[in-house]
Amino acid sequence: MLQMQLILHYDETYREVKYSNLGLQNIDSKMLMGINVTPIVALLFFGTKWMLFLAVGIYALFVSTNYWERYYTLVPSAVAIGAAIVPLWTSMSNYITRMAQKYYEYANYKMEHVQEQKRAPRGAYNSYIIGFQTVFYGLFYLCFVCAQFPMFFFLRSYLYDMNHTLYNVQHCGTKSHGILTGFNTTVLHKLPRSSELITVESVLMAVAFLSMLLVLILCGSAYRPTEEIDLRSIGWGNIFQLPFKHMRDYRLRHLFLFFIYSGFEVLFLCTGFTLSYGVCSIGLEHMAYILTSYGLSSAVCSIFTLSMLWLPRQVPLLAGAFVHAVLLIALFFWEPRACNLAEASMLYLVAALWGLGSSLNKTGLSVLLGMLYEDKQRQDFIFTIYHWWQAMAIFVVYLWSGLPMKAKLSILLGTLIAAVLSYLWMEHKVVKLIPHRLPKIPKPRHKMRGYRYLEDENSDETDSEKEDEGKESDSSEGEAPMDQQDQPRHRNRCAYEQALGEEGGDNAG
Template sequence: MLHFTAHDGAVTLQSTVNGAADLGTRALVVQCAVLVVSCALLPSLVIRYLGYKWTVAGCMLLYVPFVALQLWPRYETLLPAAAVMGLASGPLWTAKSAYLSASARRWAELAARPAHDAQLRFFAVFYAFYNFALVSGNVLSFLILTAGGTETVPGELCGADFCPSDRGAAANPNFRPPSTRQLITLYGVLVACIACAVLFVAGGLHQLHSDQEDEEYGDMRATLRLVSAAANLHRDPVQLLLVPITIFTGLTQAFFNADFTEAFVSCSWGIAHIGGVVACYGASNCAASVALGWRGRSAGHAALVSAYGGCYCLLLAALFVWAPDASKAAPFFLLAAFWGIADCGILVVNSVCGILFRGREKAAYSNVRLWETVGFLYGYACSPLLCMRVKLVVMAALLAAAVCGYWAAEYLAGRRAANSFWLQEQQKDQQEACPADLQRAALEGRWQKPAPAGNT
């Protein structure tokens, strides 16, 4: 949480504080592009020599240059720092996921609970704290940048009418950067947060003794097999049908970080208020993630993904018609809070891949990360080029393709399940299921008693 307090506090200001010559968004493009290579090649090598604990601590430390060099924003300083951060992100997230997965499996054994239930709960708790970092980072930004008062003028051509070519201090004083003293204070506090995070991990996190499955993360041959399996998985029509919704999840996050903060918040209310609005988004997303982790299974993935699509339909419609006005602060926070709830669908999309590609989860999750990064790249790359209405139309079209693709994937996966019977898999499912799940399945008519082995 401390580490991503610093990261999120810096990233949400890139399109505004570093808006000159589109430096901030280009730095984020570099980070995402390097992240693709990092995720494919570096995690196994780094984890093999450092282990989970020291991989997490070392990669956290490599985020410091990007945050510190916000005080000297130049192409020759910020872009290399963004590349270093992208290189560190791949091993960091892989080590984090492997550590959480191993911990969840061992907790499930001790508590006699289904492994998949433990995985969902562990990741739900993790993402609750991860999302809370968005709150803490932007609260710091808001408090520091508004200290001493702010001056806001009515912004023109904001919201859906905004175009990057209309931006600039001469056209809109709300884009004027904060004072140097405020920036030094802010980024000094954020660097201190990273330093504290590294000390906590180094001094407080146990070094897990990897079992045979976890040791695959340190085997380069296993990584190459995973890359090959992820590429081959695209031959499966179900995987191809899920590509649009995965891209959409990345695109929406890039849109919120770069375009919403610039065109709707900063343009009409000033850079200093970005932190308060984004903190509201993070708080609602954090609360909704916890609720989804504990109660989401009863609703079913199909219903949750459909609700995700419906929420974004409402959001895009609101962004088309809303004219942001600094004298009316409530709509900023209400829209951000609703957006945070809608973005919990990202957890559902990740969970769906684990269900539809059972036995091929690692390859499926690699593709999820790949296509999410493609969405990030497209969103950040197009941020300084396209007008807001064009971006909203593109997002609406991609949303329609995403929801239709998901339903087609569910239908195709259902047809496959109906036309095949795997006794061993069914018995495994029943052994992992808890009694409450079996009772619910029996009431719904989904559970069948396994056939004797001789009648297979």
């Protein structure tokens, strides 16, 4: 829908005929600002299944506003989509990882630790996480193909050919500046009928509602009732703080450059490469074919992530980075000529190879995070910080749209090299068994009649600090006698046991 809007609203004649009295000349810039800026402040997470349902509903809201295009409908819905991006992707990533873990428990139900609901051995989930994430991303990348259906079946017959739209274009590729400098402001040789637009929007609305029903009916709970963390009970302050507190873990700190590059590369392909290389060279009517080749290649090449079942886990990420590095260097020296269909085969090849790198990058990162953070209580916060950094990268790409192409390629290549070096250093630390630091997750504080929890929870406290508690005191507390320090803790513990009875200790765990 957004792609179709951008093309329709770009056409000067379409804007004047349909929206001149509404002042919608710059509506697309405001919508893009809402979609790209809002995610950097969107860290709310209400739960796995219901967040999926709510986020898909917000996308349905965005589609529905096109029946009545106004500032007060389009811009707020774009802001709502921006706010839903990070929670949506956090929910999806966490849900796929939890389904892999639950399937392990289903397939190995006879094992003692599964029957007693104890923690599985380290690495037991890995093969299942690899398989589930590979299938998910293989299906996900097909959305780049489905997104071109409005172009193939509806809008393509209304577009001018490249001899008209590229008449004033002088430079493409590495010598381009901004986005499509000199591109003709009239891209439609006739205006689509309102009834046809309503038909397309109704189809998209039907797909959105079907998605909501599928999530509501087919998606089960991601956790057992005894495993579910009641986020409201740990306080909204902890919900916002815990993702960032996990950055104390050196593994996450060393990966955040890969998170940023993951956001850079997809948006660059969809905007920088597709427009400044593809559309600038072979015309707007071929844009759908470029994105389709990217989507099909990514979907098919996701299967290569299964190599992690036999090869070291570093292989997919490093292979994807190598493919993108070669392509970035090639793009730095490539200047395709405008109105030249001879460049089409090369453009499709680059899009397909970029899809290979993207599939290895995104699938490899999700699998790696699932392997490193098997603790079910931490996956929400880990995937939140992953997709928040991606949202930050999308915001940066939105800001740099006016830069020269060589500057964009240099930023991408520099970020990729730094990400690879940082990741290799992380793997070196892991091999050396250097301990990592994780924040303590506060216990859920459920309200009980006549009682309340008296002990203080400190989410800044790490697991290692918790183990050492009582053995030695901090330097600032060293002057207080140990018996005076232990008395309040003892009283709190007694009140807690009185409130919960014999099961108090188990429920707290």
